[in-house]
Amino acid sequence: MVKWDEDIYNTPAYPVTDAARYLGIPVVTLRSWLKSRPSADNNDQPALEPLIQRPDPNLPQLSFTNLVEAHVLRIIRATHGVKLDKVRKALDYMSQQFDTAHPLVMKRFQTDGVDLFVDQMDRLVNVSRSGQLAMRETLKHLLTRVEWDEEGIATRFFPLIESVPESEKVIFLDPAIRFGKPVIAGTGIPTASIVSLIDAGDEIEDVADEFDCTPAQVRAAIQFEAQNRAA
Structure with missing residues (x-):
């Protein structure tokens, strides 16, 4: 062990x-x-x-x-x-x-x-x-x-996200998944990958379809990455 x-x-x-x-x-x-x-x-x-x-x-x-x-x-x-x-x-x-x-x-x-x-x-x-x-x-x-x-x-740690209720656990960090980078819960998709498509001009609904997640999860990823950039 x-x-x-x-x-x-x-x-x-x-x-x-x-x-x-x-x-x-x-x-x-x-x-x-x-x-x-x-x-x-x-x-x-x-x-x-x-x-x-x-x-x-x-x-x-x-x-x-x-x-x-x-x-x-x-x-x-x-x-x-x-x-x-x-x-x-x-x-x-x-x-x-x-x-x-x-x-x-x-x-x-x-x-x-x-x-x-x-x-x-x-x-x-x-x-x-x-x-x-x-x-x-x-x-x-x-x-x-x-x-x-x-x-x-x-x-596993679920960071708080502005505009997302504290009771919701949308994003987490887990060293066993993606080397501990922030990912969308239930999908393992890195938030940075989602935002890179948004920055490239893709629509939220299209990104959700691309990664098989919901528009709400995409918005949470955008908000999370935005508050990180602003910090």
């Missing part, structure tokens, strides 16, 4: 700029999560590890696992504004509880892990009761954008 830390889910594959676009995160923000930081408590202490640790520190690309970690961190930081040092302490706690360096990509995090994380955040930043509820609900809701395998490891 292939070790988790040697498989396709932990292979360097995504340039930081691409990962940031897929996730809707500013590039500068994602880069900050990939850097070590001086210790805030004692300048004589070793630098703190990055929030997201790439599979090979000598290569700039992120893995699929890193992509999912950044998705969860985006929820925590953007939605709830939790400071990085508190997030780091909470993640260290989660790593110890789950005995893994990647607690955010485990299916267990979606269930009891969210409660453990929020409880830990309450100890660190005194989250209000309403704040606890909001954080739990937001995390559990947006974690539905991730699918796990039978071993509980994240294997």
